[in-house]
Amino acid sequence: MRGEKIPVGILGATGIVGQRLVALLEQHPWFEVTEVAASDRSAGLRYEEAVHWLLPSPIPERVRRLVVKECAPGLECQLVFSALPADVAAEVEPEFARAGYVVCSNASAHRLEPDVPLLIPEVNPDHLQAIAHQRRRRGWARGFIVTNPNCSTIHLTLVLKPLMDRFGLRQVMVTTLQALSGAGYPGVTSLDIVDNVIPFIKNEEEKLETETRKLLGRWEGEGFAFAPLRISAQCNRVPTLDGHMECVSLAFERRPTREEIIEALASFASVPQQLRLPTAPARPIVVREEPDRPQPRLDREVERGMASVVGRIRPCAILDYKMVILGHNTIRGAAGAALLNAELLLAQGWLP
């Protein structure tokens, strides 16, 4: 059986998201990590020498001794996950796609390009239609790039999707309280964040306000029509390790009851659930009724970190309803998102 798994590579394998990918792929039924690539500084070392491993689970045995390669085509696999920094991804990912690789990218570099799917399998699986256009336009024979959104955007959008479908969405106000791991490693230095909050994350508000509208928009054959939503975001860094929290206020086209909202969220299931993709959560959205939930440390592991947890659903004095969203930022918000995208690609026949 093992010999039949699909070999995959990880670009940026030593970073926080790369580590999560290594861990999530350890027991994966379809994929097997055969290549790890990182910056020149790490290339040539064994993975265990190159990585500053931050997860409580040990480095998987198979990956521990892999020799880290450079981030350039030549890896022995046809599918690569990219956990590269945006500026590196901007150059490297197209090289891989041109060389025939399927690239599932967590990087922001190509998310907003008019021929690149920005994908959440539960939200906009039909956006994969853009792949054919992407290949044509760029002259790529077999390879292509599919991206997943920013870590805070994923959880927001996952929750907005069933609400938009049922009640129509007009306005979204969101204030985030984001975890440290979202800044990568080394990221935020302790002297800046112990006993503190930083009310600024570079480019994050723009990503939330833009990516969400592409995700909830439509593929129109030659490009994406963004959803006609108004979104306003304020982003903060708080001293939690994992788990982004979002305080949201929403205005609908048709004001639902509180029960209708809960029902729409709790019953939500979509293509990944129907296809039983291995990494798909049974419940993409989990609703909590306690007055003080969700909380990052207590709820980030729900559904192995692949769900968005929603609580405190209540009326808003200005827009229609307020609620609190919580989700794991490096699992569903990054590594798990890229992996679920790859699973959808395989299940729908996009992999060679």
Place this chain on the structure above:
Amino acid sequence: MRGEKIPVGILGATGIVGQRLVALLEQHPWFEVTEVAASDRSAGLRYEEAVHWLLPSPIPERVRRLVVKECAPGLECQLVFSALPADVAAEVEPEFARAGYVVCSNASAHRLEPDVPLLIPEVNPDHLQAIAHQRRRRGWARGFIVTNPNCSTIHLTLVLKPLMDRFGLRQVMVTTLQALSGAGYPGVTSLDIVDNVIPFIKNEEEKLETETRKLLGRWEGEGFAFAPLRISAQCNRVPTLDGHMECVSLAFERRPTREEIIEALASFASVPQQLRLPTAPARPIVVREEPDRPQPRLDREVERGMASVVGRIRPCAILDYKMVILGHNTIRGAAGAALLNAELLLAQGWLP
């Protein structure tokens, strides 16, 4: 000189706000702490024995050896500061007022009563007119109760005041990130908040939504007319020691430019500044232009903890402008607020 200072008592002197009062009054030019009162558990002990002192400065020498009294009339002073829990304050404060004491209260018990001033000296000093009505209505000869708002309300309202005066205010969306000291001692246990955020503070959203409207309203001879604002609040507890942060979005009657907002905030001064009250900040509102300020640990001590610090002023895609407010929750947000109220009372001749 020292003998001429006005003797004051502190009710609830061993709690966090009581401790701040003790510290703020140490070198006060007008007042001198001669009485400390607390729960029966502490009564009879010397203050240094009864208190679990949490401030980095030492217990002031004069107060250290005062014997803690019970919270009942009989204290040798005519002005008392109340840092009592709400349920105790509900009973004890009227007893003191009836017995002739002036009560400057930080407790929530009487804040919303129709004959009790809820006071921020920079915002609504004219609300002190209600005192005469309060005495008449309750049959109190000399004593009365004046309250200060909740810790997060004070900083929000201080910032809203000049904006409302200049541009008119219609809507206020606010999401708070509040410090641990706001919950008192022992308050939040470490197992609940290390590596975590709690998206709920009991009654806090209601206080923000209601108190703000009383503060910005008008005294109308027999009661207060609340300001016709719509306010929607979401409150979170984060693992910072001191300093409440508030992410705010505002809709105005007349949309100002960004420069007009900055000018209105930075130039704001009011009665406490004109009267040069000892605890009044030179600048009640400090505007920062850096992209990542204000921050709790770096900005909570500005103007000795008596200012509100505002930053990140920028347009909002839904309402008109967004900004971030930061203020010390136990100084300007509690102990300093009660003290500034007492200073205004003295300066305007309300003390015996």
Place this chain on the structure above:
Amino acid sequence: MRGEKIPVGILGATGIVGQRLVALLEQHPWFEVTEVAASDRSAGLRYEEAVHWLLPSPIPERVRRLVVKECAPGLECQLVFSALPADVAAEVEPEFARAGYVVCSNASAHRLEPDVPLLIPEVNPDHLQAIAHQRRRRGWARGFIVTNPNCSTIHLTLVLKPLMDRFGLRQVMVTTLQALSGAGYPGVTSLDIVDNVIPFIKNEEEKLETETRKLLGRWEGEGFAFAPLRISAQCNRVPTLDGHMECVSLAFERRPTREEIIEALASFASVPQQLRLPTAPARPIVVREEPDRPQPRLDREVERGMASVVGRIRPCAILDYKMVILGHNTIRGAAGAALLNAELLLAQGWLP
């Protein structure tokens, strides 16, 4: 199969250690939680209503709906785990033993009694011989009490055992850095520990200095001969959630080489490993060679929290060798310790 599991009860089931027991017993091959008992305040509620659940895994389905009973004989099981506070345990545990229950206790109440085994299955399984004496002396027909040590003692002693056996031990200096969960819930309040360290844990130094010597001593038919070691402990509380760290310096009877120490630790295995007890770690002691390990967050989950992790083994300028020990305080240090004791009792025929 399920019907054949041995029913067990948990006394003090709603506390931190009680919760860990519930979680560890969820999939246990031999035991099944059928009774949960707690203070009168909780009795009568369903477990999910009574508990302030702090673990990231959800409450096990079977236990969630159990009705919490009072801590008094009458529970339908013959084996109870006690995670009671010491003062309650002092009274309740003998009542259970007298009524015929086998009590595996994590409480300190009876640890030092001359007829009660203080047990770490890898260290002193022969101390179970005291049970017969205990029953005789107290007139208990079937029941008895077995205790496990304090959380920091367990990890220290587990590491000392193979070293004492091979090289003889004369002196042990230990300074601990202990996690918040060791204080139970609510335990340490956040205002006391954020940005701080507390160099004092009530009775902890005494426990370390005394319990270790009983564990490493001998059962002599009528009582325990404590090991003739000199131990000096300094205990600190630090702001980590789980995982006690101990900086140790040791003097031996025969000074080993560094390699001999590593070999003695890394090769250590004992009765639980030979009996393949379900909760026994494959490696009770894990040695790390990196210069900066062990660390609480990275190493506390090794061997599912049942191992002691040792690093930084190096010469000491005063005694012979220094090293750093790290172990999970509520798993191997409490709940897992009580459970492993019960497994040993079952395997050796002590359970009815």
Place this chain on the structure above:
Amino acid sequence: MRGEKIPVGILGATGIVGQRLVALLEQHPWFEVTEVAASDRSAGLRYEEAVHWLLPSPIPERVRRLVVKECAPGLECQLVFSALPADVAAEVEPEFARAGYVVCSNASAHRLEPDVPLLIPEVNPDHLQAIAHQRRRRGWARGFIVTNPNCSTIHLTLVLKPLMDRFGLRQVMVTTLQALSGAGYPGVTSLDIVDNVIPFIKNEEEKLETETRKLLGRWEGEGFAFAPLRISAQCNRVPTLDGHMECVSLAFERRPTREEIIEALASFASVPQQLRLPTAPARPIVVREEPDRPQPRLDREVERGMASVVGRIRPCAILDYKMVILGHNTIRGAAGAALLNAELLLAQGWLP
């Protein structure tokens, strides 16, 4: 008066220790900062542009607008404080001394050189005699280098000094719990230390074990005779912002009573107190009797951060006595140490 102050420069002025120096010198009666120097990256910028200011007090007005220079002779002053990294200090400090500057260095580069005083004014003021030898040996006409010890060494040695003088010292076991600011900026990243402890600080144990012995040793005309002590150190990084804690165990030549120890510590005063140096603490050592003190957040500011606070003095089962020491690591442990050294130099006529 102000015109008569002595102009001083700060090398490495933008780092954490440099910032503390800027703050401590703001109101200094003798010195005035006229020059700030830092790495090439900062040179040419105004100080407020170059620095990532981390202190709660604002940047002093006079320094705010100073243009940052390169760290090379040419600064308009004759006294420079060096807060440079060790490798830079190794080259730059001798250049300054050769060019005639008096260098008060916090860097480790020259601390152990046989002709450089490693100075704590309360401990070994007579070591300044080495300056004449240093100049002769190196051919420096007017300049010279004086260093202060490592941050954890200073507090340990300050406490050991009166004990050694009175009772003789044979052995010192010390386990440290060190604050984040000791690692400089950016220093320890938050992902490495939140909910964690790191049992390793590069070179720190060696510094503690060696510098202490030089400080407590004697100048013998051509070199220093180190004190014949045995010291064994274990160093840990914990998530506190400021304040190093040290758990110490001591063996004496003549075993004192507990009261004699307290008396020796509490009554300690030395040259800086006799000379009334401006930065000298009135009490260099403060003894606390509470069972749970000292604590970093509560005690680091004692005597404006210039004292060592000692508590938990009690017998040790292996050596003679145990105790806990706490001191501010960037004030008395670094910036204040260099400043006090300079004050002693001025008071004793060593400055031009």
